[in-house]
Amino acid sequence: MKNIPWQEKPENCKDVLWRHSENPIIDRYAIPTSNSIFNSAVVPFEDGFAGVFRCDNKAVQMNIFAGFSKDGINWDINHEPIQMQAGNTQMIDSDYKYDPRVTFIEDRYWITWCNGYHGPTIGIAYTFDFKEFFQCENAFLPFNRNGVLFPKKINGKYAMLSRPSDNGHTPFGDIYISYSPDMKYWGEHRCVMKVAPFEKSAWQCTKIGAGPVPILTDEGWLLFYHGVIATCNGFRYSVGAAILDENEPDKVKYRSQPYLLAPAELYELTGDVPNVVFPCAALHSHEEDRLALYYGAADTCTGVAYGKISEVVDFVKNNSL
Numbered sequence: 001m002k003n004i005p006w007q008e009k010p011e012n013c014k015d016v017l018w019r020h021s022e023n024p025i026i027d028r029y030a031i032p033t034s035n036s037i038f039n040s041a042v043v044p045f046e047d048g049f050a051g052v053f054r055c056d057n058k059a060v061q062m063n064i065f066a067g068f069s070k071d072g073i074n075w076d077i078n079h080e081p082i083q084m085q086a087g088n089t090q091m092i093d094s095d096y097k098y099d100p101r102v103t104f105i106e107d108r109y110w111i112t113w114c115n116g117y118h119g120p121t122i123g124i125a126y127t128f129d130f131k132e133f134f135q136c137e138n139a140f141l142p143f144n145r146n147g148v149l150f151p152k153k154i155n156g157k158y159a160m161l162s163r164p165s166d167n168g169h170t171p172f173g174d175i176y177i178s179y180s181p182d183m184k185y186w187g188e189h190r191c192v193m194k195v196a197p198f199e200k201s202a203w204q205c206t207k208i209g210a211g212p213v214p215i216l217t218d219e220g221w222l223l224f225y226h227g228v229i230a231t232c233n234g235f236r237y238s239v240g241a242a243i244l245d246e247n248e249p250d251k252v253k254y255r256s257q258p259y260l261l262a263p264a265e266l267y268e269l270t271g272d273v274p275n276v277v278f279p280c281a282a283l284h285s286h287e288e289d290r291l292a293l294y295y296g297a298a299d300t301c302t303g304v305a306y307g308k309i310s311e312v313v314d315f316v317k318n319n320s321l
Ligand code: BMA
Pocket: 039, 098, 099, 169, 170, 237, 273, 276, 278, 296, 299
């Protein structure tokens, strides 16, 4: 994969992930109507990049918008939200849309997001060009969040991670996997991983949820995920990583005990929801051994962090729960 955004690791940095020096790359007011732009997903597209962005407006309604970029850092986000057409079913209600993920499978880009249908569940759509979008069946019954597709079929079926939840600020949450022959009917639900015991890894002891589309490595699927601890000051969201078996991705081979990224910069510590780093996409290049992780900061703006794929994999293997 070509020309993904990149900065070398600062000399004094001892971590496996480091932040883009000009973070946040997308400001909360980057389009005229927005209150905040965060938890958004990007992919390589044509000679640059495209993305689906969560822009909450100034009425604080949550919706998703298409955007385009030559370099992955400077983004032109459409001023109008994505208008869906009927995909593999008749149009279904969508009271709101948030926290999109995007992945290319076979011949098209698939978008999953948290879709308001009598509460949050997982919406699915596809596009070929980021202009026309076709909405499909919701994957699951309410309530569910963090639906993340694998970038290829596994044993002949589409595979999706998700996190069953409640209709509020869910105080629990484990990661499950489900399979579909056709992107319409989902089943074979299996548990992938649960929260960690408080005394072993407290940053991920309240709830966890899949982040970006998993990246296939020699060791298996590299999955970045968010982990949450309930503090006396509210939830705190950090980023960890796990490695799932390539052919049986409900089997967790390794899982990081320490976090890889946690709220530390001002734009992560303060905002509409303080102390949140929430990754939804990762551009990567195996040739160059690089990845660029896109994350929402404090439910307000969007940041990027960099890492070497091999270093992340080694870190997870050597610091596994
Ligand atoms: C979750 C979702 C995310 C958000 C997070 C922290 O439940 O709403 O979009 O980033 O809470 O507020």
